[in-house]
Amino acid sequence: MEGACLSKFRAEQILTWVYAKGATRYEEMTNIPKVIREQFDLAFPLHAPSIVTKQESVDGSRKYLLEYHDGTQVETVGLPSSDGRLSVCCSSQAGCAMGCVFCATGRNGLTRNLAPGEIVDQVLAVQDDFGTRVTNVVVMGQGEPFANYDAVMAALRIMNHPKLLNIGARHITVSTCGLVDGIERFTRESEQFTLAVSLHAARQEVRDRIMPTMANQRLGTLRQALDRYAGATGRRFSFEYALMEGVNDSEEDLDALITYCRRLLCHVNLIPLNEVEGSSFKPVSHQLMASWRDSLEAAGIPASVRRSRGADLAGACGQLAAQTK
Ligand code: SF4
Numbered sequence: 001m002e003g004a005c006l007s008k009f010r011a012e013q014i015l016t017w018v019y020a021k022g023a024t025r026y027e028e029m030t031n032i033p034k035v036i037r038e039q040f041d042l043a044f045p046l047h048a049p050s051i052v053t054k055q056e057s058v059d060g061s062r063k064y065l066l067e068y069h070d071g072t073q074v075e076t077v078g079l080p081s082s083d084g085r086l087s088v089c090c091s092s093q094a095g096c097a098m099g100c101v102f103c104a105t106g107r108n109g110l111t112r113n114l115a116p117g118e119i120v121d122q123v124l125a126v127q128d129d130f131g132t133r134v135t136n137v138v139v140m141g142q143g144e145p146f147a148n149y150d151a152v153m154a155a156l157r158i159m160n161h162p163k164l165l166n167i168g169a170r171h172i173t174v175s176t177c178g179l180v181d182g183i184e185r186f187t188r189e190s191e192q193f194t195l196a197v198s199l200h201a202a203r204q205e206v207r208d209r210i211m212p213t214m215a216n217q218r219l220g221t222l223r224q225a226l227d228r229y230a231g232a233t234g235r236r237f238s239f240e241y242a243l244m245e246g247v248n249d250s251e252e253d254l255d256a257l258i259t260y261c262r263r264l265l266c267h268v269n270l271i272p273l274n275e276v277e278g279s280s281f282k283p284v285s286h287q288l289m290a291s292w293r294d295s296l297e298a299a300g301i302p303a304s305v306r307r308s309r310g311a312d313l314a315g316a317c318g319q320l321a322a323q324t325k
Contacts, residue, residue, distance in 0.1 A: 012163070014040070019120065019164040022128070024048045049121050054129070066125055068118055072111055074142055078126035078134075087136035090122040092152050093143025098177055098213045100200075102244060102273065102281040105142045113148040119155035123165065137167055140175040140196070146182025156193055169193050175240065177214055180225045187229045195229065195237040196269070197222070201248045202260035210247060223260060230265035242271040243289055245282040254292055261301045268296055268303040 013032060017023040024046060026037040047069035055063045061079045068074075074091040081087070094111035096103070119139075127134045137159055139145045145152045156172055159165045175196040176182055186195060201207035208215040226237060241257065243249050261268060270292055273283040289305045296303035 010036070015158070015161075016163055018046065018117075019124070019158055019161075020166075022124065049118070049125060051125060051129070062126070062129065064122075064125060064129070066122060068121075074114065074118075074122070076122040076126060076141060078130055080130065080132075084132075085135045086126070086130055086132055087138065088123050088126045088134050089138050089141050090119060091141035091143050092119060092139050092145040092148050096143045097147065098144050098211070100177070100198075100211050100213075102200075102210060102242065102247075102276070102279065104276045104279075110143075113151060114143070116151045116154035116158065119152065120158050120165070123159060123167075134165070134167060136171040136173075138173045138175060138196070140173070144177055144179065145174045146176045146179040146186070149182055149185060153189065156191070160191060160193075177211060178217065178222045180217060180221055183222075183225045183229055187225075187232050192233075192235065194235065197226065197237060197239050199239040199241050199257075199260075201241075201253065202256040203248075203253060206248050206253065210244075219260065223264065226266070227264060236265045236267055238267040238269050240269050240271055242273045243284040243292065244273050245284050247281065249284050249288060249292075254295055257292075258296060258299045258301060261296070262299070266301070268293075268301060270303060270305045272306070 010032070014029065017029045017032075021028075023029055026032070026041045026046065029037055032040075049066040049068050052065040052067045052073060054065075057063070061077055064076045064078070066074055066076055072094045074094050076091060077089040079087040079089065091114065093113050095108050096105045097110035098106055099109075100106045122141075123134050123137060137156075139152060139156075152174065156169075156174070159167045159172060160169050169192040173194045173196050174186065175198060178197045178199070183195070183197075186193070198211075199207075200210060202219065204219050207219065229235075229237060239261065241248075257268070270289050272286075272289065273281060275281070275283065286305075293303045293305050
């Protein structure tokens with residue numbers, strides 16, 4: 001084997017082959033001596049995931065079920081825009097332990113964490129399939145990214161590295177349920193990755209009910225961590241709020257959200273809930289979403305209604321459950 005460990009030079013060569021040139025086998029790495037390629041193939045085999053299923057939405061987005069070498073499956077979504085951008089919504093874990101009651105993924109629990117290369121492979125798979133460069137990434141698929149913090153950050157650095165995927169840090173977003181330890185670590189990272197927080201309720205009793213794993217965390221503690229994040233980085237974060245009929249959509253909920261967001265450097269994304277088969281959670285009307293947006297804006301809180309893409313594929317947020325299992 002070449003030395004006791006991988007030299008920086010050799011590591012950079014291999015990373016460049018895999019992530020910048022799209023090599024899937026060591027034998028393609030022609031500037032690395034054959035004997036070393038063979039040694040690496042034995043010690044660190046490369047495993048590109050296979051596409052088990054692919055579905056295309058009427059809006060052009062594509063949902064993939066990918067399978068890694070050990071049979072673990074995750075879902076990834078590619079979202080093209082008319083202006084030439086290609087976004088990927090990737091998973092940080094296979095399954096999820098957070099158990100949000102409105103989420104299809106949460107129902108099946110956690111299978112395992114993903115390794116950095118497995119997270120980046122999702123981006124490469126979408127890039128290959130569309131035949132165009134990925135420009136934006138949101139880590140918003142299956143899993144809680146901050147429950148797999150080190151692997152997610154390593155993956156983001158590969159995506160961001162100018163010699164590798166070269167995706168701008170501000171075009172890479174991590175979406176968390178609001179794990180405070182993770183937010184504090186994220187605050188100290190030097191890269192300008194952006195942060196989204198799945199809030200879904202600004203009243204403690206409502207949030208505890210729909211996001212039971214977060215019930216041991218006070219909304220006030222989360223708010224303080226986010227205020228420190230914005231103060232230290234100068235960057236605005238976003239709140240994701242999926243409006244659910246009769247659950248978190250009352251006047252009282254709206255007032256609580258306005259109070260919660262006041263004087264925070266934040267943006268509120270109101271998300272239409274995608275109905276999951278067998279779930280009692282229902283979306284609200286477009287009129288109600290628009291009126292919430294207007295009320296937030298009138299209170300000085302930037303807000304928007306996010307278009308749900310790929311809903312016809314069961315591929316939008318909350319619907320990512322491996323349906324072939
Ligand atoms: S909404 Fe996100 S964090 Fe909650 S269970 Fe689903 S995948 Fe996990």
